[in-house]
Amino acid sequence: xxxxxxxxxxxxxxxxxxxxxxxxxxxxxxxxxxxxxxxxxxxxxxxxxxxxxxxxxxxxxxxxxxxxxxxxxxxxxxxxxxxxxxxxxxxxxxxxxxxxxxxxxxxxxxxxxxxxxxxxxxxxxxxxxxxxxxxxxxxxxxxxxxxxxxxxxxxxxxxxxxxxxxxxxxxxxxxxxxxxxxxxxxxxxxxxxxxxxxxxxxxxxxxxxxxxxxxxxxxxxxxxxxxxxxxxxxxxxxxxxxxxxxxxxxxxxxxxxxxxxxxxxxxxxxxxxxxxxxxxxxxxxxxxxxxxxxxxxxxxxxxxxxxxxxxxxxxxxxxxxxxxxxxxxxxxxxxxxxxxxxxxxxxxxxxxxxxxxxxxxxxxxxxxxxxxxxxxxxxxxxxxxxxxxxxxxxxxxxxxxxxxxxxxxxxxxxxxxxxxxxxxxxxxxxxxxxxxxxxxxxxxxxxxxxxxxxxxxxxxxxxxxxxxxxxxxxxxxxxxxxxxxxxxxxxxxxxxxxxxxxxxxxxxxxxxxxxxxxxxxxxxxxxxxxxxxxxxxxxxxxx
RNA sequence: GCGCCCGUAGCUCAGUUGGACAGAGCAGCGGUUUCCUAAACCGCAGGCCAGAGGUUCGAAUCCUCUCGGGCGUACCA
Numbered sequence: 001x002x003x004x005x006x007x008x009x010x011x012x013x014x015x016x017x018x019x020x021x022x023x024x025x026x027x028x029x030x031x032x033x034x035x036x037x038x039x040x041x042x043x044x045x046x047x048x049x050x051x052x053x054x055x056x057x058x059x060x061x062x063x064x065x066x067x068x069x070x071x072x073x074x075x076x077x078x079x080x081x082x083x084x085x086x087x088x089x090x091x092x093x094x095x096x097x098x099x100x101x102x103x104x105x106x107x108x109x110x111x112x113x114x115x116x117x118x119x120x121x122x123x124x125x126x127x128x129x130x131x132x133x134x135x136x137x138x139x140x141x142x143x144x145x146x147x148x149x150x151x152x153x154x155x156x157x158x159x160x161x162x163x164x165x166x167x168x169x170x171x172x173x174x175x176x177x178x179x180x181x182x183x184x185x186x187x188x189x190x191x192x193x194x195x196x197x198x199x200x201x202x203x204x205x206x207x208x209x210x211x212x213x214x215x216x217x218x219x220x221x222x223x224x225x226x227x228x229x230x231x232x233x234x235x236x237x238x239x240x241x242x243x244x245x246x247x248x249x250x251x252x253x254x255x256x257x258x259x260x261x262x263x264x265x266x267x268x269x270x271x272x273x274x275x276x277x278x279x280x281x282x283x284x285x286x287x288x289x290x291x292x293x294x295x296x297x298x299x300x301x302x303x304x305x306x307x308x309x310x311x312x313x314x315x316x317x318x319x320x321x322x323x324x325x326x327x328x329x330x331x332x333x334x335x336x337x338x339x340x341x342x343x344x345x346x347x348x349x350x351x352x353x354x355x356x357x358x359x360x361x362x363x364x365x366x367x368x369x370x371x372x373x374x375x376x377x378x379x380x381x382x383x384x385x386x387x388x389x390x391x392x393x394x395x396x397x398x399x400x401x402x403x404x405x406x407x408x409x410x411x412x413x414x415x416x417x418x419x420x421x422x423x424x425x426x427x428x429x430x431x432x433x434x435x436x437x438x439x440x441x442x443x444x445x446x447x448x449x450x451x452x453x454x455x456x457x458x459x460x461x462x463x464x465x466x467x468x469x470x471x472x473x474x475x476x477x478x479x480x481x482x483x484x485x486x487x488x489x490x491x492x493x494x495x496x497x498x499x500x501x502x503x504x505x506x507x508x509x510x511x512x513x514x515x516x517x518x519x520x521x522x523x524x525x526x527x528x529x530x531x532x533x534x535x536x537x538x539x540x541x542x543x
Numbered sequence: 544g545c546g547c548c549c550g551u552a553g554c555u556c557a558g559u560u561g562g563a564c565a566g567a568g569c570a571g572c573g574g575u576u577u578c579c580u581a582a583a584c585c586g587c588a589g590g591c592c593a594g595a596g597g598u599u600c601g602a603a604u605c606c607u608c609u610c611g612g613g614c615g616u617a618c619c620a
Contacts (some may be wrong), residue, residue, distance in 0.1 A: 025559090025560095025562090027557075027559060027562085029563095030559090030562095030563080030565090030582085031563085033563095034563075038562090038563085040561090040562065043562080043600075043601085046600085053600075075563075076562085076563050077562085077563080077568095077600055077601070077602095078561070078600085079562075122620070124620095145595065159620075162620080163619080163620085164619085164620065183552085191617095192600060194578070221615095222551090247582080278619090280618055281617095281618095282544090285608085291547095291615095291616085292616075293550085294544095294617090294618090295617085295618045296618095297618085299617040299618060302575090304617095304619090304620090305619075305620050329613060329614085330547075330548065330614055330615080331613090331614055332618090333546080333547055333548095333614080333615060334615065335615095335620095357547090357548085359548065359549075359561080359614080360612075360613075360614075364555095364612090378611095397555095397582060400555095400556075400568095401555085401556065401557090402557080404548060404549075405549065405556075405557095406548085406613065407556095408555070408556095408563085410555070413554080413555075413570095415568075416569095417568090419581085419582060420568085420569070420582070421568090421569095422567090422568060424582055425568085425583090426584075427581065428580080428582050428583075429580090429583095431580070431582090432579080432583085433579095435579065435580055437579095438579090439579055440579080443548095445606050457565085466551090469559095472559090473559095477557080477615065480560095484556090484557080485557090485559090487557095488558090491566045491567075491568080492567085498574070498583055498584070499583095499584070499585090501579080501583080501584085502581090502583060502585085503584080503585095505578075505579065506579060507578095507579050507581095521579095542580085543580075543582065
């Protein structure tokens with residue numbers, strides 16, 4: 001990497017001058033006058049060394065190894081600006097070409113097993129647009145971490161029993177009666193009113209099941225099983241349509257069956273992590289970094305969601321995952337801090353669990369902005385959205401914003417824009433390059449044979465520098481749970497390519513130059529392809 | 544009340560962890576097609592970075608307060 005080249009030169013020089021270590025930055029320059037990279041080393045180091053920044057900068061520049069750079073300048077209050085030699089940039093491209101498909105990958109993970117848990121919506125209804133954000137975020141994070149050398153497992157956690165599921169069963173029962181005996185459905189208070197249960201009821205009614213329609217208590221199990229089975233299928237279909245697949249579907253009931261919950265509770269008790277109050281068992285969360293003490297076992301002896309959640313994470317640990325990332329919405333803040341407190345009490349390593357938190361999605365239709373409620377049946381289904389504007393565009397919109405920002409999905413805009421969409425803009429760059437390679441004859445399409453020193457135009461050098469940043473972008477996007485950085489980067493690369501493409505011809509009379517440009521364009525296509533792949537978008541050959 | 548997140552161009556959003564004159568897409572206006580896909584390119588216009596203080600060489604970024612929006616503050620999941 002070019003940045004590392006600058007950094008190494010700088011560190012050697014700094015150490016050679018006998019100065020103590022300081023935290024300084026080497027950054028890509030934001031404007032061409034500032035060269036290729038700049039450092040604030042002299043500004044940061046001035047205090048420690050006791051020399052004025054500009055004077056210190058001058059001493060650093062004097063001591064730099066000769067011939068490493070085309071030019072080095074001191075600017076402003078004491079920045080040092082580095083102008084790279086063309087050869088240095090060209091050789092970076094050589095390295096990128098050599099890395100091939102593996103360019104951008106790193107081995108930070110060292111094969112560690114990492115579980116990413118996301119969506120985890122209970123099977124009480126189809127996925128909403130909100131779940132879609134989480135699905136894409138989790139899926140992209142998973143791919144990013146794979147690129148960093150982690151062994152990644154995608155897991156979906158769901159609850160198929162309990163009060164919510166009982167309500168679901170009863171709601172379906174009412175819808176069934178509506179179909180079968182033409183009685184108007186009376187959806188229970190807090191029940192599920194959405195139209196999807198009508199569809200399921202209609203299917204059931206036409207399938208000739210032998211059910212006691214008079215006595216719900218006798219047919220409850222039937223409706224519960226059917227509701228969960230069919231809705232889970234819907235959810236899987238919705239996810240598949242977005243290109244999201246899970247390695248593992250984990251049912252909460254397995255924890256109950258194995259008695260894990262009692263075991264974990266006992267261990268919490270042994271470690272003094274719980275106390276009794278008002279007939280309930282409480283987690284001592286506040287003393288262990290949690291936001292507030294919370295109930296684990298209700299006064300009727302039933303475990304709370306929190307209790308199960310802690311047991312679930314102990315189970316993940318037992319299954320051998322070295323790290324776990326849970327992707328969750330911003331409404332689980334207290335819960336998250338309590339789970340962490342619980343794991344802390346049980347002595348799990350602090351770095352075992354991380355939460356990637358995202359804000360909500362609201363849907364804008366015209367002037368109205370609305371939040372969604374699965375229960376009330378008031379939501380835009382993920383399925384409808386994907387059918388409306390396509391998986392690629394949905395995925396792009398979902399990760400183009402940073403997770404901690406609210407995402408306002410303007411339906412009309414997303415659709416109206418669809419032809420001038422950033423998602424298509426990126427794909428189009430890929431397509432254009434594919435088209436070049438369809439035309440270029442085989443003599444000129446062997447990148448290894450090219451003389452890269454012919455790439456001397458400013459946009460060409462700029463493109464190489466952009467490509468060179470790709471591994472750093474991947475790394476940062478993963479480590480900071482910020483896939484939008486990749487979306488941004490890719491858009492910028494596509495834009496730089498389109499500009500280059502319209503000004504310069506790749507295929508020309510000059511065979512050597514053509515070869516060199518093909519090599520460049522090949523590397524660009526490779527990075528675009530990788531980026532789209534990580535974002536889960538298609539990389540079309542033709543549009 | 545308290546906790547977390549957000550407030551940047553008409554709209555939707557970036558802003559490299561404190562750096563140099565604030566960026567992109569869309570919308571608006573004006574241009575570009577003998578030539579690798581015009582789903583493109585070029586140009587113009589658009590901002591007191593919600594507001595007020597503070598920290599220092601330097602603040603959209605850090606601290607305090609105010610205003611505005613979202614979420615949470617359940618023996619719900």
